[in-house]
Amino acid sequence: MKKIINEPGNVVPEMVDGLVRAYPQYLRQIPETMAVIRSNEDSMAGKVGIVSGGGSGHEPSHAGFVGPGMLSGAVCGQVFTSPTPDQIYEAIKAADHGKGVFLVFKNYSGDAMNFDMAKDLADVDDIEVKSIVVDDDIAVEDSLYTQGKRGVAGTVFMHKILGAAADQGASLDELEELAQAVLPNIKTIGIALHAATVPEVGKPGFELADDEIEYGVGIHSEPGYKREKIKASKDMAEELVGQLDKSLGLDSSKKYAVMVNGMGATPLMEQYIFSHDLLDLLNAKEISPAFMKVGNYMTSIDMAGLSLTIFELKEDKWLDYLNYKVDTIGW
Amino acid sequence: MKKIINEPGNVVPEMVDGLVRAYPQYLRQIPETMAVIRSNEDSMAGKVGIVSGGGSGHEPSHAGFVGPGMLSGAVCGQVFTSPTPDQIYEAIKAADHGKGVFLVFKNYSGDAMNFDMAKDLADVDDIEVKSIVVDDDIAVEDSLYTQGKRGVAGTVFMHKILGAAADQGASLDELEELAQAVLPNIKTIGIALHAATVPEVGKPGFELADDEIEYGVGIHSEPGYKREKIKASKDMAEELVGQLDKSLGLDSSKKYAVMVNGMGATPLMEQYIFSHDLLDLLNAKEISPAFMKVGNYMTSIDMAGLSLTIFELKEDKWLDYLNYKVDTIGW
Amino acid sequence: MALTVDNLTEWINAFAQKVTDKKDYLSELDTPIGDGDHGNNMARGVKAVQESLDAKAPADLTAAFKQIAMALISKVGGASGPLYGTAFLEMAKKSKDSTEIADLFAAADAGIKKRGGAQAGDKTMVDVWEPLAAKLASGSLTQAEIDEAVNSTEEMIAKKGRASYLGERSSGHLDPGAMSSGYLFTALIETEGIL
């Protein structure tokens, strides 16, 4: 393991400290926690707070999306480990400005349990809390009897949509309705060329040969649905678009937002080339995205690879939310 | 070599195409070239144009900094290879709105010669052109008899300063004066954990053992000034700050802007940890940066490592320029 | 034979020791079917528990269980933090009317199931807690029974937790949470004077 770190056990507190001190205009650290809140208090007045979080290792998620027009606060867990209820609770308290707090988290048992416990703590204070569990990854089959699908990069679209609506004065109930309406329309699938190395573990989550890639990988080095020899970018794009097409039924009469998301070690050069191939494929279906972003938004430490998110914009308002003014480190 | 690409020889055209089609609201490709220009024509009216460029492989530089408040256009050369004069000339023509064009390039023989030839071509059209050659890398000794120092990540600060000034109506002469005044105050030094792989070459520019790092590396896998066993982040920070201190004479009575720049494969997690160590060191000198950015701004394809830029803000106006409103993909 | 603050502390220290010794092994178990952090999570947790007990000697069993629960809940995170935390929180509640090991473990088992929604056969720590809580109710518990419960998770297909994302490919691997729970039960039977 070759990393610019000090003690592997200290990466989270040092990282949060570095981030907050580098960007005091955006973030304030809640004392004694690994939770951050918007520095701009005025921007939260009279509005529902939006709090997200999860394990660390996904930078700029989630703290990088804290700012006017997006999140009110974010809670940073240990690497790939859900944050604890007491910390989430502190973020809820700081984000509450009398209108309640909306929680966004991804569909992992740990996140679900810790955020639920935090909600219980907030209940005692009579802070109204609602939440959405993002599960956009189509690589894993959904089923009533299991945990369901994983939450991955599509979560960033959810942050943006809810953050814009909250900034425009949406109530807690309206945000819940919006989140539920948006959720089934966001779908993501990823590929890995190299797995992530958790600092405290010291070696990659799984091994890939020099000419192999893994399709359907998660953002914590969870293995995907198949492993194959590496192909040209356009063939990878075809596989991913094919999977998303099955799930979304891509159609030229519909509007879409697209995110190409780098996993941490994959340079923009490759992400732009993939985007070129992707846009060619969509073009062949007479689809031209109404909104697109390419970059590192929901990373997996130093994983090499990327994910593709397609979000069907069922309502014009959703596109306005995506384009709504925002001021954060990472968007 | 494991990359998300198609033909290694096609990376530049495919990348530029992907970038421009993903972000049509920011960029327009000049037909038949690898040069891009701001989509927002109105934002350029009556102002001096700012054109930058260089070899590709430094994404989001330089095209990612094209937009209101920053660059007017950017020219993308082959990977790590200066663009050709005809392409630079097309960007100059597109950026000229009657007030002339200011060129920003880095101190490499190739860039200097190609940009100079483009200037000659523009002369014929009576387009007034001035330029600044950025040479912020202190890893290489300056000398009258050689090429001098290399231009690296500090170039992004130069873009921001000039872009803000141009947007506020600075004339070509004023921009030249500003650029000359700013230049000696921007200093950068970098480290690499792993060298970059040029797609057409297929292997890293140099080999580092699993426990080695290279100090003073350039952004084209140029070797640096020493190679050592990897150390803790805080020791690396100490080495880099020490070098910059020698060059700038860091002093608590002065104001500084700081950039921690990821080289492409180094995740934000490590950049934030390094920032934590850096800020501790500066703190010990009673310096707290007046402006700071952490992220991938001037990358070196998939190099692992980072660079540290410190920019002494001799004038308050320079800080205003850094904070001036801007709308680009990469800033 | 009865639970006291002293032998509870001894039991928890023995558990902490086992988790610390097996930290890498637990994370390794969590690698093929999880995210490779279970050992780190649990080691962080038991360290916090020990620090809490060292910093403030609990006045009674209820206080001791609560301190353990709060340390786990506020330091572990992930899935195991709320689950282990809930287990000890339920023991704290139950200890107000009973200090019978059988009653305490029945309450803990119910708490884990409620918190995580898993049932026996889902390849989670429930596959250790449910059968072993039943053994304790019937009056005895042996290492062989602990091993059997832990090993039973190997062939199961996960239905809860991260391993469930793997579907059938989760089979053939021991569940890390089942293994760490096994250590808790082993520490229990090894601590003299409790059973």
Add this chain to the structure above:
Amino acid sequence: MALTVDNLTEWINAFAQKVTDKKDYLSELDTPIGDGDHGNNMARGVKAVQESLDAKAPADLTAAFKQIAMALISKVGGASGPLYGTAFLEMAKKSKDSTEIADLFAAADAGIKKRGGAQAGDKTMVDVWEPLAAKLASGSLTQAEIDEAVNSTEEMIAKKGRASYLGERSSGHLDPGAMSSGYLFTALIETEGIL
């Protein structure tokens, strides 16, 4: 013996062939003391030159030199593009009053020095162009002389171009631009009817 559009084309094609064959070697030379792209740059350039000459047969020597120059300038980039481009552009200009090889190369050599600001001893292509242009002026050029000029760059310390960033560590490596220039001269002496 005189330069014609035909044997100029033959010469350039022979040069193109050598560059294409040695593409990887030129990039390798550029790796320790440069950025590893000289072979790719030159190969791209000579391909463009050949395409240009194929697409439009030049009417005369001046037109031929200019086409070659423009192809190199607009396709190579980097340092070698403007330098080789300038060399041929200067030959195009000079060819209006002289078709003597010695005159043409003297003009090219002067153009390269003016464009890049390097002089002999700076470990650049100038260390090939200057002495060999002089040999051509004196009436003859051998492969041994070409090799000697190319090899002379090995021990030099670079003062211009990327290699100069290495300071003394640039010594011990052949200069890639000197090597590709050597191919141009070898192709020249190998083309029958020019010298």
